[in-house]
Amino acid sequence: MNDAGVGSHQRIIEIYTLRGRLAKGVEEKMSKESSRPETTAKHFALGTVLNTGYTIIELVLGAMVGSVALVADALHNLSDVVGLLLAWVAELLTRRHPTLRRTYGLKGTTIMAALINAVMLVVAWY
Numbered sequence: 001m002n003d004a005g006v007g008s009h010q011r012i013i014e015i016y017t018l019r020g021r022l023a024k025g026v027e028e029k030m031s032k033e034s035s036r037p038e039t040t041a042k043h044f045a046l047g048t049v050l051n052t053g054y055t056i057i058e059l060v061l062g063a064m065v066g067s068v069a070l071v072a073d074a075l076h077n078l079s080d081v082v083g084l085l086l087a088w089v090a091e092l093l094t095r096r097h098p099t100l101r102r103t104y105g106l107k108g109t110t111i112m113a114a115l116i117n118a119v120m121l122v123v124a125w126y
Contacts, residue, residue, distance in 0.1 A: 044088040051081050079124060086113040 055077040062070025090113035093106040 040091060041088075044084065044091065048081060048084045048088065051077060051084060055081060079120065082120065083117045086117055089113070 055074050058070050059074035062074055090109040093109040096106045098105040
């Protein structure tokens with residue numbers, strides 16, 4: 001092998017080493033700046049419980065007084081609850097560490113949850 005080949009391999013190794021250091025630095029900075037997972041889970045739980053309770057109350061009262069508008073709004077709020085639950089599960093999955101098979105972990109689940117939520121809204125619209 002000629003000297004040019006050895007130099008280019010060395011340069012590639014240096015680039016990957018530098019990239020690893022930069023990624024580690026960014027990851028450390030992001031972990032310091034991000035909110036605590038326990039707080040996020042508590043917020044999702046609180047939002048889901050409150051919205052579910054409001055939906056149940058609205059559905060029961062709407063059925064009692066015969067209000068189609070209240071029942072329709074309760075069903076709309078139910079779709080909000082499902083969206084919250086999807087986002088919550090996706091957020092929990094993003095905490096999983098990367099593996100050899102999933103080198104970025106499950107960070108893309110939040111995007112998939114948003115897509116599923118959007119498709120549900122389009123289907124409900126029709």
